[in-house]
Amino acid sequence: YEKFVDLEKVSMGDGVDVYHPQLKVNMSARIVEYTFNVLTNSYDKLVVGNVKTNFLENTENNVSNLINDAIDQLKNGGEISDLLNDIVDHQTDMITGQNGGYVLLDPKEAPSRILIMDTPDKNTARNVLQINNAGIGFSKTGINGTYETAWTLDGGFNASFITAGEIVGITIRGTTLISDGADYRTSIANGKMTWY
Numbered sequence: 581y582e583k584f585v586d587l588e589k590v591s592m593g594d595g596v597d598v599y600h601p602q603l604k605v606n607m608s609a610r611i612v613e614y615t616f617n618v619l620t621n622s623y624d625k626l627v628v629g630n631v632k633t634n635f636l637e638n639t640e641n642n643v644s645n646l647i648n649d650a651i652d653q654l655k656n657g658g659e660i661s662d663l664l665n666d667i668v669d670h671q672t673d674m675i676t677g678q679n680g681g682y683v684l685l686d687p688k689e690a691p692s693r694i695l696i697m698d699t700p701d702k703n704t705a706r707n708v709l710q711i712n713n714a715g716i717g718f719s720k721t722g723i724n725g726t727y728e729t730a731w732t733l734d735g736g737f738n739a740s741f742i743t744a745g746e747i748v749g750i751t752i753r754g755t756t757l758i759s760d761g762a763d764y765r766t767s768i769a770n771g772k773m774t775w776y
Contacts, residue, residue, distance in 0.1 A: 590611050590614065590623070590626065591611070592611055592612070592613075592614070593610055593611060593612075594610065594611045595608050595609070595610055596608070596609055596610075596611060596628065598628070609628035609629055610628065610629045611626060611627070611628060611629075612627050612628065612629040613625075613626075613627035614626045614627065649666075664743065664745050667743050680698075681696055681697065681698065682696070682697045682698070682699060682700045682705075683695070683696050683697075684696075684697065684702060686702065692712060692713070693710055693711060693712035694710070694711045694712070695708055695709070695710055695723060696708070696709040696710075697709075697723075702723050703722075703723075705722055705723060706720060706721065706722055706725075707719070707720055708722060708723050708725070710723065710727070713733070714732055714733055714734075715730055715731050715732035715733050715734075715736075716730065716731050717729065717730035717731075717732075718730065728740070
């Protein structure tokens with residue numbers, strides 16, 4: 581955050597955007613303290629509060645970029661194992677690189693769920709990971725919001741992106757299945773298989 585001193589004018593509580601190059605994540609923070617030098621008409625010191633990021637949105641965007649990079653790598657002769665290792669490294673960085681966040685056992689008297697949130701107040705939290713006796717879910721719209729990504733104990737699993745080295749199953753349902761190779765593409769849709 582050493583480059584904040586280059587800012588022209590900030591006040592206590594102002595929001596500033598921060599780019600964390602190691603995590604490749606945009607974050608926002610608030611100015612909580614500053615020292616202004618009246619002789620040089622500049623800031624000698626700026627202190628930001630807890631950095632907050634839209635973790636789920638950034639993760640989704642980064643995973644999307646990672647998948648696109650992986651497809652490009654495969655088209656250029658890359659190995660699938662290398663791509664999976666890159667994805668695992670990225671996910672590890674995202675999960676272990678987070679600072680801040682708030683954990684709440686709810687309700688306080690007889691907890692039935694664990695909430696991990698982007699604010700200390702469950703009523704204002706937007707990005708929430710909830711764990712309870714029915715499963716684990718991720719919401720971008722608060723504790724009562726839609727849990728678009730979830731894994732429930734009845735076996736349901738819903739996610740926007742799934743990365744796997746191998747998937748074994750009896751039935752795969754969908755409208756289109758696309759396989760890209762170095763010199764070909766196969767599409768299975770509407771009962772027809774097409775090679776390009």
